[in-house]
Amino acid sequence: MDDWLQSIQNKDKRHIARLISRIENGDPQKIKILEELYPFTGNAYLIGLTGPPGAGKSSLLDGLIRHLRDERLTVGVIAVDPTSPFTGGAILGDRVRMTKHALDEGVFIRSMGSRGSLGGLSRATKEAVRVLDAAGFDVILIETVGVGQAELDIMHIADTVALVLNPGAGDVVQVFKAGIMEIADLFVINKSDRPGARRLAAEIEELLDLAKHGHAWRPPILHTIGTKSEGIEDLWREMTRHRDYLQACGEWSGRRERNLEQEVREVMEDLVRRRLEEELNLPEFKQELERVAQRKKDPYQVAREWLERVLGRTGGEC
Ligand SMILES: Nc1nc2c(ncn2[C@@H]2O[C@H](COP(=O)(O)OP(=O)(O)OP(=O)(O)O)[C@@H](O)[C@H]2O)c(=O)[nH]1
Ligand SMILES: [Mg+2]
Incomplete structure (x- = not known):
């Protein structure tokens, strides 16, 4: 096996970071690299975390990382910020929050901005996820700000998509119209310490009744407090319940096949x-x-x- 591939599979953070940068910057060897990685991918559980700006996605992510590490699972994170031209580093606020994972060999965190990604941010994200998948991370968390079509596209790589909303943050129907509700497998009402959490849950339930999903899976609604890591265990339990549901009904491979076709x-x-x-x-x-x-x-x-x-x-x- 090539040295570089071995380094990736050893979860060598420096090599992983460098490889993602090369791919992101359109290295002439990019396709060759991705082709060599491909046979080693498909094993990670891919989770998308999306929602409006400031909903608390990164805070939840931080809690999830800690929880997953306690369960001895390795975690790769791609935080996509379409508004940021910067890549490679961490998004400012997140940098502080995430540095505590820097020394943990079982955690790799990477931010992606809009700069440099030749085939678009959506493709660059998929490619970065593929590197982490080949590196053997058990779970890969993808954070995107759910505002536009590009971010919806990114969510199509995930096995499970969690939509993070806040009480009193405006009309849920607007979110519904933007097409974000349809892709949610789980609803997370974060900042549940604020008033209006129960009302928001009722609104979502109402919309779910109207939506008539046509699947046996009805997206659960969870309450969390990201800053206190409250509700993280429930969140993870519901995520894995969704994964088990997909696997039991055959949708797991169906979804992945559709994503690959795309x-x-x-x-x-x-x-x-x-x-x-x-x-x-x-x-x-x-x-x-x-x-x-x-x-x-x-x-x-x-x-x-x-x-x-x-x-x-x-x-x-x-
Ligand atoms: N009161 C309260 N504040 C929270 C909670 N979760 C997160 N916050 C705060 O909300 C702000 C935004 O949190 P982030 O985790 O950065 O949110 P985000 O969705 O990742 O934000 P972007 O990546 O910028 O879209 C921060 O100031 C957090 O401290 C919560 O459950 N309750
Ligand atoms: Mg964030």
């Missing part, structure tokens, strides 16, 4: 788009356009011919 589609689309751009920058293409303008050729014919040219070319980096 990934293959994304990579293919990216590949075609890049090839197309390469070809369409050729002077020959400009000449073709002149022919179209002169009515010597029609746009449909040119589109067909050039698409065939693009698809006929294989190989290269994607």
Whole structure:
């Protein structure tokens, strides 16, 4: 086995961090690296933690890490901040909170920002998760701020998605409209020390009644206090209950297959788009356009011919 792969599998933090950076920065060897890692992936339990800014995702994550370490499980964390151009380091507030895990060999924490990720943040996150998966972390936690489509996409890599909300933080129906409710396997009402937690739970229950999930799984609603690590045990228990449910009904592999299909589609689309751009920058293409303008050729014919040219070319980096 290659040295670098061995270092990754030994959970060598320095090597893991460096490899994620290389992949994130579009290293020419990126695809080769990911291809070599792939056979060693698929073993980690992937958990997504999403919710509005400041909902307490990182606080819960911190509590979860400690709980999982007590259970002797190793933990990889990817914190995605789409608003931050920075990568590699930790997000400021989180840095302080997470430094206490720095010396723990069983914990690896990485932040990802919007800079550098060539195929988009969603793809960069998937690739970083793959590195941690190959490294053999038992559980991989992915934190994203649930505000847009990109973050919803990121959540599609998770086996279990927990949506973190706060009492009195506005209309749940708005969250529902944004499409975030649908992807939640678990609802976490964090900051339950504040008034309105019970009312929020009732609102969510009502929406769940309306949604008619069509699955045997009805997302449970949990109450937590992130700052005091209250409710963490229940949270973990419900997460594993969801995992067991998926495995028992066959949805575990079904979900993963759908996610992989989505990934293959994304990579293919990216590949075609890049090839197309390469070809369409050729002077020959400009000449073709002149022919179209002169009515010597029609746009449909040119589109067909050039698409065939693009698809006929294989190989290269994607
Ligand atoms: N009162 C109260 N405050 C909390 C609770 N959990 C977290 N907080 C506080 O809420 C603030 C935001 O917490 P974070 O854990 O950083 O929230 P986040 O969702 O990770 O925030 P972003 O990553 O910036 O979106 C911090 O000041 C926490 O101390 C809670 O249960 N109760
Ligand atoms: Mg956070």
